[in-house]
Amino acid sequence: MNNDILKTLYSQQQIQKRCQQLGHTLDKVYRGKRPLVIGVLKGAVIFMTDIIRNMDTYMQMDFIDVSSYNGGTKSSGHVKLQKDIDTSVKGRNVLFIEDIIDTGRTLDFLQKLLRGRGAKSIRICTLFDKPAGRLVDVKPNWVGFKVPNEFVVGYGMDYEGYYRNLPYVGILKPKIYENK
Ligand SMILES: O=P(O)(O)OC[C@H]1O[C@H](OP(=O)(O)OP(=O)(O)O)[C@H](O)[C@@H]1O
Ligand code: HPA
Ligand SMILES: [Mg+2]
Numbered sequence: 001m002n003n004d005i006l007k008t009l010y011s012q013q014q015i016q017k018r019c020q021q022l023g024h025t026l027d028k029v030y031r032g033k034r035p036l037v038i039g040v041l042k043g044a045v046i047f048m049t050d051i052i053r054n055m056d057t058y059m060q061m062d063f064i065d066v067s068s069y070n071g072g073t074k075s076s077g078h079v080k081l082q083k084d085i086d087t088s089v090k091g092r093n094v095l096f097i098e099d100i101i102d103t104g105r106t107l108d109f110l111q112k113l114l115r116g117r118g119a120k121s122i123r124i125c126t127l128f129d130k131p132a133g134r135l136v137d138v139k140p141n142w143v144g145f146k147v148p149n150e151f152v153v154g155y156g157m158d159y160e161g162y163y164r165n166l167p168y169v170g171i172l173k174p175k176i177y178e179n180k
Pocket of ligand 1: 067068069071075099100102104106107158
């Protein structure tokens, strides 16, 4: 897999350090609020498991599965709900955990969905933010790192389902996805 990466953007060590910092910040914010922490499948799984272990806060977790890239490098423009959460969000403090916000479509869809179900508060923590990709106005409350307007993989982020298990994040060589 390493051979397919053009450039490393953030190392495993940098990511782990940032997870600790963000976890401690969220710990202070959510202490006593019993949040429902929702991971957005599949990309957020790796970050979710790292961040919550840096929080000494009573919380519950759930997962929602939406997809719009279908494994490729371009958003289809249509966010499809593949699997819903099992928990009621009415009156709950919801914290979304995401791997990346790019066009903003995924989180725009999810915020609207849970607002309609009566969540008390909805906040977003994303490890990566690609502001130059934004097509819909979504503002995360906490961001780990910014990434340039390139297709990035690793630490949960995929191309055709691969590379999620890379412990670091890098730019994928365009030759991997060109002529597809
Ligand atoms: O801001 P956006 O343009 O909506 O892009 C961000 C979303 O796209 C990716 O998910 P994807 O739909 O590829 O599903 P996956 O998490 O299963 O890879 C990523 O994990 C985010 O959830
Ligand atoms: O740059 C990206 N890489 C992987 N998945 C993504 N989903 C949105 N943007 C990206
Ligand atoms: Mg995702």
